[in-house]
Amino acid sequence: MVNRLSRRGVQDWLAQRVTAIIIFAYTFLMMPRLFCPHLNTHIAWQALFAHTWVKVATLLTVASILWHAWIGLWTVFTDYVKSAGLRCLLQILVILVLAAIGLWALLLMVQ
Amino acid sequence: MATQDNRTMTLSISRYCPGEDKKPKLKDYDVNLADVKGQMLLDALLHAKEKNPDIGFRFSCSEGVCGSDGMNINGVNGLACVTRLDELPDKVVLRPLPGLPIIRDLIVDMTQFYDQLHKVNPYLKCKKMAPANKERKQTPEERNELDGLYECILCACCTTACPSFWWNPDKFLGPAALLAACRFVKDSRDDAKAERLDELRGAFAAFRCRVIMNCVRVCPKGLNPTKAIAELHKEMVMTDEEEAS
Numbered sequence: 329m330v331n332r333l334s335r336r337g338v339q340d341w342l343a344q345r346v347t348a349i350i351i352f353a354y355t356f357l358m359m360p361r362l363f364c365p366h367l368n369t370h371i372a373w374q375a376l377f378a379h380t381w382v383k384v385a386t387l388l389t390v391a392s393i394l395w396h397a398w399i400g401l402w403t404v405f406t407d408y409v410k411s412a413g414l415r416c417l418l419q420i421l422v423i424l425v426l427a428a429i430g431l432w433a434l435l436l437m438v439q
Numbered sequence: 440m441a442t443q444d445n446r447t448m449t450l451s452i453s454r455y456c457p458g459e460d461k462k463p464k465l466k467d468y469d470v471n472l473a474d475v476k477g478q479m480l481l482d483a484l485l486h487a488k489e490k491n492p493d494i495g496f497r498f499s500c501s502e503g504v505c506g507s508d509g510m511n512i513n514g515v516n517g518l519a520c521v522t523r524l525d526e527l528p529d530k531v532v533l534r535p536l537p538g539l540p541i542i543r544d545l546i547v548d549m550t551q552f553y554d555q556l557h558k559v560n561p562y563l564k565c566k567k568m569a570p571a572n573k574e575r576k577q578t579p580e581e582r583n584e585l586d587g588l589y590e591c592i593l594c595a596c597c598t599t600a601c602p603s604f605w606w607n608p609d610k611f612l613g614p615a616a617l618l619a620a621c622r623f624v625k626d627s628r629d630d631a632k633a634e635r636l637d638e639l640r641g642a643f644a645a646f647r648c649r650v651i652m653n654c655v656r657v658c659p660k661g662l663n664p665t666k667a668i669a670e671l672h673k674e675m676v677m678t679d680e681e682e683a684s
Contacts, residue, residue, distance in 0.1 A: 336640075336641065336642040337639070337640050337641050337643070337644065337645065337646030337675075338640050338646070338672075338675050338676060338679055340642060341672055342676055403647075403649075406607070406642075406643075407606040407607065407647075408606065
């Protein structure tokens with residue numbers, strides 16, 4: 329009998345790929361602005377983020393990064409950290425850091 | 440490089456005898472290839488063993504079919520019997536397959552490897568009895584689905600080259616077992632596809648593959664376990680969607 333740990337493998341696998349596509353799409357759309365001098369100004373960025381869809385897209389991307397990072401780090405910890413206590417501690421720290429980043433992004437977008 | 444006939448090869452063999460040694464250590468054996476009967480690394484090993492009978496390694500068919508003589512050859516897993524001497528440098532470091540307990544010298548305990556294989560039930564599961572005095576038939580297309588999956592000789596070169604197996608040998612099934620799982624999932628005669636896939640849905644069994652592809656690099660039969668694992672992942676996602684709809 330295989331150790332199944334519920335259906336988490338399929339869900340994580342799918343989530344990693346979907347979030348990667350979202351992160352790539354956002355980066356692909358935003359990156360050119362960094363190389364256009366007239367679009368890479370404070371006023372131009374402010375004008376862009378005045379649109380609700382940009383805020384939603386940004387929050388969606390941040391959520392994708394957090395989810396993607398969590399799956400990746402959970403995998404790394406379960407591979408390399410064999411002490412259950414230390415692994416639990418590291419996972420709590422990662423959750424706190426990711427939650428802080430998520431909250432920070434949310435506050436920035438609703439301002 | 441000297442010609443094959445008068446070339447001297449140094450076999451640096453990992454020696455370990457439980458109870459005598461605390462840890463494995465390399466010991467050099469010079470072999471004059473002119474004295475070796477055959478062209479393969481196994482032949483050189485057998486020649487060295489004639490003078491040093493206590494060197495421990497497994498072998499049987501000597502032609503890449505039984506998969507007994509898997510070992511780590513200059514850092515890469517492979518079968519000694521299909522590794523040509525003329526393709527090796529003058530110094531060859533031989534270690535046991537990594538990631539498994541060493542019994543002696545180049546002999547490893549394969550229990551963990553076989554345990555993982557048994558978990559995928561590597562045999563046909565049919566709900567109906569076969570027609571009396573007849574075989575279960577497949578179309579040529581259905582049979583072709585098994586190509587690249589059934590040829591595995593269970594030498595363990597792939598699984599013991601996989602870092603995911605090194606880190607989680609009890610949870611991650613490893614490339615060889617997953618190749619076998621894919622072989623039966625793809626078999627048109629098997630009636631347990633959903634059950635087989637359900638057993639692999641956890642976070643470790645099949646999904647701990649990180650596509651490092653060491654398994655593909657070392658497989659002496661030229662198989663592609665990474666592709667088979669990707670097929671299993673795809674099948675699991677598709678059956679999940681079918682169940683939901």
